Amino acid sequence: xxxxxxxxxxxxxxxxxxxxCTYLAENSINIxxxxxxxxxxYFNMMMIVDMNNSGKHFGEIVDDLDKIGEGIGVSIKCQxxxxxxxxxxx
Numbered sequence: 001x002x003x004x005x006x007x008x009x010x011x012x013x014x015x016x017x018x019x020x021c022t023y024l025a026e027n028s029i030n031i032x033x034x035x036x037x038x039x040x041x042y043f044n045m046m047m048i049v050d051m052n053n054s055g056k057h058f059g060e061i062v063d064d065l066d067k068i069g070e071g072i073g074v075s076i077k078c079q080x081x082x083x084x085x086x087x088x089x090x
Contacts, residue, residue: 001050001052002050002051002052002080003032003048003049003050003051003080003081004029004048004049004050004051004058004061004078004079004080004081005046005047005048005078005079005080005081006020006045006046006047006048006049006065006076006077006078007044007045007046007047007075007076007077007078008020008036008043008044008045008046008047008069008074008075008076009042009043009044009045009074009075010042010043010069010072010073010074010075011041011042011043011073011074012038012041012042012043013043013072013073013074015072016043016045016072016074017036017045019068019071019072020045020047020065020068020076023064023065023068024049027054027055027056027061027064028053028054028055029049029050029051029053029054029061030049030050030052030053031047031048031049032048032049032050033047033048034046034047034048035047043074048081058078058080061078062078065078
């Protein structure tokens with residue numbers, strides 16, 4: 001399984017989850033786990049997704065999510081699970 005960690009942070013606005021999830025669904029990227037919260041008007045979401053069935057390469061997904069984030073005024077970051085795990089070891 002090719003897991004990715006996707007984080008979305010920015011001012012809360014209508015449609016953030018819809019835009020990100022629509023992109024994932026259209027590219028056969030399955031959401032395995034999702035957590036989101038809004039604190040004082042700031043949106044924060046973390047997703048673990050499986051890109052096994054996607055026809056796109058990791059770099060394409062990163063670029064696409066960057067563009068979506070710019071379009072809706074949030075920061076969307078995407079990392080491979082193994083890199084994320086290595087960076088957050090205690």
